[in-house]
Amino acid sequence: MYTGYNLEDRVFLAVDCIIFGFDDEDLKVLLIKRDFEPEKGKWSLMGGFLKSNETLDDAADRILHRLTGVHDIYQEQLYSFSDLDRDPVARTISTSYYAIINIEKHNEELIQQYNAQWFSLADIPDLIFDHNEMVQKAIRRLRRRTSINPIGFELLPEKFTMRQLQKLYEAILDKELDKRNFINKINSMDILIKLNEKDMTSSTKGSFLYQFDQEKYDKKKGDNFYLKL
Amino acid sequence: MYTGYNLEDRVFLAVDCIIFGFDDEDLKVLLIKRDFEPEKGKWSLMGGFLKSNETLDDAADRILHRLTGVHDIYQEQLYSFSDLDRDPVARTISTSYYAIINIEKHNEELIQQYNAQWFSLADIPDLIFDHNEMVQKAIRRLRRRTSINPIGFELLPEKFTMRQLQKLYEAILDKELDKRNFINKINSMDILIKLNEKDMTSSTKGSFLYQFDQEKYDKKKGDNFYLKL
CATH class of the missing domain: 1.10.10.10 (Winged helix-like DNA-binding domain superfamily/Winged helix DNA-binding domain)
Structure with a gap:
């Protein structure tokens, strides 16, 4: 191994997706209710660990597809979160992505399987880890983008x-x-x-x-x- | 360990800094000439691996300080790069940051120690890995920011x-x-x-x-x- 590559410095890298939808009245975010530890029973963004054969974009696409059934939706990489204790299990950095999907087009069965639910921005519950911060950052980015490009x-x-x-x-x-x-x-x-x-x-x-x-x-x-x- | 945390999925996480300066005429980028492998002798951004006791922001600050002697300069996180073979030694994701420093204020001794040099944007040489892509992305972000906020x-x-x-x-x-x-x-x-x-x-x-x-x-x-x- 070359200098600097110390195996013990390696970290888990997660990808979390902020999924926005619009129902003619409200901008909403899709959240899942975790049925696994840690933080079982709490609301959370859909996420997963980066695998050795995929890029961050690949992982974001896989995660979005697993929850909604939709593929090849443009997702923008938002930010990588790295607070030391953000994940209580192990040192995990999370790269967040946001997607904008047509709220009509997701797969209802998949969503039920994950106990997922659309929340209006005003009603977002207390989320695991730093996921509330991720959502807020995504909203700010989306607002800024909307002013520059006709996103939406x-x-x-x-x-x-x-x-x-x-x-x-x-x-x-x-x-x-x-x-x-x-x-x-x-x-x-x-x-x-x-x-x-x-x-x-x-x-x-x-x-x-x-x-x-x-x-x-x-x-x-x-x-x-x-x-x- | 909880489900999903597979030790073999862990990756190296590097931080690379795009350091901009301005000399009354030109916007410039500070690059180092590597005297270590891999890619010894090639030009590169200044970078390093994330350590277990620091956030990405901490690492970016440490790396900027090591090369320039300046501290507590605002750096903006740019993007995390994750192509499968971007680093030939081991799977490494790199989170890039960009900083804007006063070109007069760096520490000349440190810069010489790293064989570092300021390059005008038009003269940026062929860099290691995906560092040219990082620089181009940083320039685009800086231009966009300049239109929104009076950065600079x-x-x-x-x-x-x-x-x-x-x-x-x-x-x-x-x-x-x-x-x-x-x-x-x-x-x-x-x-x-x-x-x-x-x-x-x-x-x-x-x-x-x-x-x-x-x-x-x-x-x-x-x-x-x-x-x-």
Whole structure:
């Protein structure tokens, strides 16, 4: 072995996933009720140990899939947590990831198997270890991202109304937005396609439907355009 | 041991530091020439293994101090790199940090001891492992941060001219900025104190000196204000 590689310095490396979903009203986080020690019976993020044949991204994908049944969802690496006693069993560093999934699309059976449940951000219970800190950090990162990139479109149906989009941003940013102001700012980003179609469920006049314009967005991305709401 | 904690899954955890400095013209990165294996003789970031009695932040601080002599400099955790074969000796995950230090203030003796050298971003050599990727990621993060927060003031003397500030932003963003536009945008952020003092070295008329107003900045921080340059 080369200098510096002391076997006793090795650590366990866990991956924990903050899974966000949106149900038309609220931004929610998916949590599991642990039926194993340590901290059996407490709420927790879904997580697992990094295996020798996978990268951190691989592990995050495996863990998300095991709980929700969904695969190949983009997850962003958030932060590596390393407090000395964060895990009472053994020195464990945890790299957290966050994912945004369509709340309709998870596999209900899997979720029940893990006693998992969606929690509104305002109702997140006391979690094991430093998991509350992870969730808070993920929310802050998501809010920041939302201001820089039009993240969040994956949370909406393919065609959506301005009202739905505003609701989503209000849920992520946790504040009410002025309707006219919101529409102006969104339009100034010029990344939506207005369809010749209306959603007639909300009013007799109906509301125009929109689509996210991936191509325009990809072109603009380099400019780091901002959406200050 | 509880389920899941398999000793053979443990990994080495390294910390690598991307150390930025600014010399009035260029943004630079501090690199060391390795005099140990593996990859002896190649350029590299300064790094080390996480020890059992320290957090990742502690390790980053120790590593920065060992090379530069400076302590308690704010470092931001960047990303954890985990490609399977990134380190040919043993499975090692590396958590990278970046720091911004005053290029004048490092300890010259220490730097020579590590055969370290400042490189302009345009001249970064071929580095060991995935260190080039780390540097590129740090530059992107720094550029993004610069647009959100007035990062970078730590790179300037306490009192500075608008010209110096513009030079710094041009170095970080790697593009020329229009002078009038820059001044307007900086002023609109309202986080500088204009001093009743001039720097007389640059012209006979002299240039007003400014200071960063930490108090105003702290108050505004919550608003996530942007500086789009």
